[in-house]
Amino acid sequence: xxxAGSPIVEPVRCFAAAHARxxxxxxxxxxxxxPAGLAAALDEVVRGDETAGxxxxxxxxxxxxxxxxxxxxxxxxxxxxxxxxxxxxxxRPLNHRSxxxxxxxxxxxxxxxxxxxxxxHWSKGFCDLLEKHVRYVRHEGEALYAEGHRFGLRxxxxxxxxxxxxxxVDHGGWRLGWTGVVFSVFYGxxxxxxxxxxxxxxWKRRRxxxxxxxxxxxxxxxxxxxxx
Numbered sequence: 001x002x003x004a005g006s007p008i009v010e011p012v013r014c015f016a017a018a019h020a021r022x023x024x025x026x027x028x029x030x031x032x033x034x035p036a037g038l039a040a041a042l043d044e045v046v047r048g049d050e051t052a053g054x055x056x057x058x059x060x061x062x063x064x065x066x067x068x069x070x071x072x073x074x075x076x077x078x079x080x081x082x083x084x085x086x087x088x089x090x091x092r093p094l095n096h097r098s099x100x101x102x103x104x105x106x107x108x109x110x111x112x113x114x115x116x117x118x119x120x121h122w123s124k125g126f127c128d129l130l131e132k133h134v135r136y137v138r139h140e141g142e143a144l145y146a147e148g149h150r151f152g153l154r155x156x157x158x159x160x161x162x163x164x165x166x167x168x169v170d171h172g173g174w175r176l177g178w179t180g181v182v183f184s185v186f187y188g189x190x191x192x193x194x195x196x197x198x199x200x201x202x203w204k205r206r207r208x209x210x211x212x213x214x215x216x217x218x219x220x221x222x223x224x225x226x227x228x
Contacts, residue, residue, distance in 0.1 A: 010096075013027060025084050027083070053085050053105030053106060056108070056110070057080060057083075057110050058112035059120055071187070072183075089102060090102060094146055095139040139197075141200055156192055167180075167187050
């Protein structure tokens, strides 16, 4: 297989899934480590439930080599869809939205244990964190648009403020001191930037539609003149 490459992983996953020999697919990033014995546990789960379309696993973030125990990223309830059935899920090349479980199937979630938790070496430092999220923002507008979102004050202001509070208070970011504050504010700024990305994507689509309409009008006018 040969893929031209992509700044985000989701298009590559869709490409690889089409060439896979098995229906059940494991989505693991290079900076993630699955616990030993996980394969046997997953095999038992997916074979025992014909309605299973995907499996979510507990997801532990690490920052600078240390487990993050607060904020939206370090929440104890954070999980990720690691295992999907390609026939029971819709695979999508959208940022952070690689699969959606089809109607008639369900998503299973394993309890958080040492044997089920995937370790995510999230970031080596703040510069690394900023670089990857700037990359995500560039592609988030298209993903939000595909989900049916449209730019507005609720998305650009209300959501970032609300999620900053949740990260700091509900997810225990305050326990981390200034680190928790910085991460929570960073998350809010990231969401606001994503809303800006959506606005840019909407404008791009509208401009493309206007250009196409102008081209069609020019073609019609040209044909009319020739007929005359």
